[in-house]
Amino acid sequence: MISKRIIPCLDVKDGRVVKGVNFKALGDVASPVELARYYSAVGADELVFYDITASAEGRALFTDILAETAKQVFIPLTVGGGINSTADFERVLSNGADKVSVNSGAIRNPSLVSEAARLYGNQCVVISADVKRVGGVFKVFAKGGREETELEAVSWIRRCVDDGAGEVVLNSIDTDGIKRGFDLEMLDAVCSAVNVPVIASGGAGSIADFITLFKTLPKVDAGLAASVFHFGEVSIPELKRAMADNGIPARTI
Amino acid sequence: MIAIIDYGVGNLFSLKSSFAAIGEDAVVTGDVKGMQAADRLILPGVGAFGDASEKLFKSGLAGEIELETANGKPLLGICLGMQLLFEKSLEYGEHTGLGLLQGKVVPMRGIVPSTLKIPQIGWNALKFVKPSPLFKNIDDGAYVYFVHSYFASECGDSLIAFTEYGADISAAVQKDNVFGCQFHPEKSGDVGLKILKAFCEV
Numbered sequence: 001m002i003s004k005r006i007i008p009c010l011d012v013k014d015g016r017v018v019k020g021v022n023f024k025a026l027g028d029v030a031s032p033v034e035l036a037r038y039y040s041a042v043g044a045d046e047l048v049f050y051d052i053t054a055s056a057e058g059r060a061l062f063t064d065i066l067a068e069t070a071k072q073v074f075i076p077l078t079v080g081g082g083i084n085s086t087a088d089f090e091r092v093l094s095n096g097a098d099k100v101s102v103n104s105g106a107i108r109n110p111s112l113v114s115e116a117a118r119l120y121g122n123q124c125v126v127i128s129a130d131v132k133r134v135g136g137v138f139k140v141f142a143k144g145g146r147e148e149t150e151l152e153a154v155s156w157i158r159r160c161v162d163d164g165a166g167e168v169v170l171n172s173i174d175t176d177g178i179k180r181g182f183d184l185e186m187l188d189a190v191c192s193a194v195n196v197p198v199i200a201s202g203g204a205g206s207i208a209d210f211i212t213l214f215k216t217l218p219k220v221d222a223g224l225a226a227s228v229f230h231f232g233e234v235s236i237p238e239l240k241r242a243m244a245d246n247g248i249p250a251r252t253i
Numbered sequence: 254m255i256a257i258i259d260y261g262v263g264n265l266f267s268l269k270s271s272f273a274a275i276g277e278d279a280v281v282t283g284d285v286k287g288m289q290a291a292d293r294l295i296l297p298g299v300g301a302f303g304d305a306s307e308k309l310f311k312s313g314l315a316g317e318i319e320l321e322t323a324n325g326k327p328l329l330g331i332c333l334g335m336q337l338l339f340e341k342s343l344e345y346g347e348h349t350g351l352g353l354l355q356g357k358v359v360p361m362r363g364i365v366p367s368t369l370k371i372p373q374i375g376w377n378a379l380k381f382v383k384p385s386p387l388f389k390n391i392d393d394g395a396y397v398y399f400v401h402s403y404f405a406s407e408c409g410d411s412l413i414a415f416t417e418y419g420a421d422i423s424a425a426v427q428k429d430n431v432f433g434c435q436f437h438p439e440k441s442g443d444v445g446l447k448i449l450k451a452f453c454e455v
Binding site: 067070076095121 | 417
């Protein structure tokens with residue numbers, strides 16, 4: 001049976017992991033390459049590199065680091081952040097990315113998803129949406145969750161999937177950073193609307209939150225988180241064992 | 254030396270890197286001489302079967318693959334590269350493959366339950382059907398990474414492993430010196446690298 005994926009996300013700025021990471025085993029680590037190797041070794045199923053650099057120099061550095069990581073880490077790598085054109089797809093795919101996640105770029109350029117899917121295949125294109133409840137409606141936010149758009153989230157995501165997005169990352173702004181569990185209601189709405197893999201993001205605070213996610217919503221394919229992994233609040237080997245103990249298909253190594 | 258056959262389909266970055274990581278010399282080549290100089294061949298591939306087989310036949314590389322494998326050179330097809338080893342595919346019409354293995358490539362839709370998502374994307378367990386030198390360094394049940402919507406059916410004796418995705422889906426095949434993996438060993442962590450290493454030692 002296909003396993004549920006556990007995906008750490010690394011925010012990278014100017015070549016370093018933002019805020020750094022503190023592992024008992026590693027001490028302070030800010031090298032994306034080193035962290036990626038660590039996560040791969042402890043059983044992460046996939047990695048997301050999120051480029052939050054603003055400058056051209058930073059972007060070139062990010063691309064170099066991506067290539068260096070892909071030379072050493074042999075699990076799927078998804079790259080997001082600053083993807084606004086098919087040229088951006090080309091830049092990261094030719095440097096070792098397997099999938100490319102688009103967010104604000106797809107909102108600004110409504111043909112980006114379909115163009116990229118045609119050029120690189122649906123399996124390469126991930127639609128990532130930052131979503132928040134506004135007056136009882138799931139609304140899409142752009143620019144890292146700072147700017148409200150006119151888009152209703154479920155119809156927007158369904159449209160992107162119809163255009164060729166092969167996976168969805170749903171990040172709930174409402175639960176993000178709260179560490180009291182994933183946004184099950186929002187995830188359920190999206191899972192019911194699309195038939196491609198859905199990756200849950202925002203709200204994980206403990207192993208129990210992942211167990212609840214996969215038990216409550218069997219249609220969710222993967223759980224993504226950042227700080228709970230980086231700060232050792234959730235250990236990936238322990239999480240995988242807990243999943244297996246609860247009858248959730250998990251890849252253990 | 255290993256030749257990774259470049260016929261304009263797919264991204265070869267990770268494949269090349271994975272051989273470097275296991276200390277094997279691999280070159281990416283799109284010509285017959287490069288294939289002749291190598292002692293092993295890798296046939297990669299991502300995308301649609303019809304487009305890929307057309308490129309392979311028009312470039313003359315298909316004929317060279319048939320010649321080299323007939324002379325005993327080991328070949329490993331990966332993902333679409335595995336599917337191309339078969340006689341034909343029913344992906345968007347009917348297309349001819351290399352015919353090195355008996356069987357045909359068919360859509361998973363209609364065979365796996367409609368509740369399952371297609372493509373299959375993610376890590377799934379290998380179920381060994383019979384021993385193969387490809388598996389000498391890994392255990393039955395090891396997880397590998399799949400991304401695909403079609404699979405080889407009616408493989409007969411060549412099936413060496415399948416995976417369970419609502420149905421038994423062919424995952425790896427072998428007939429003498431011709432090998433194929435539906436999954437991506439170059440994206441399957443240590444297990445994948447061990448499979449590639451085993452191929453380098455057949």
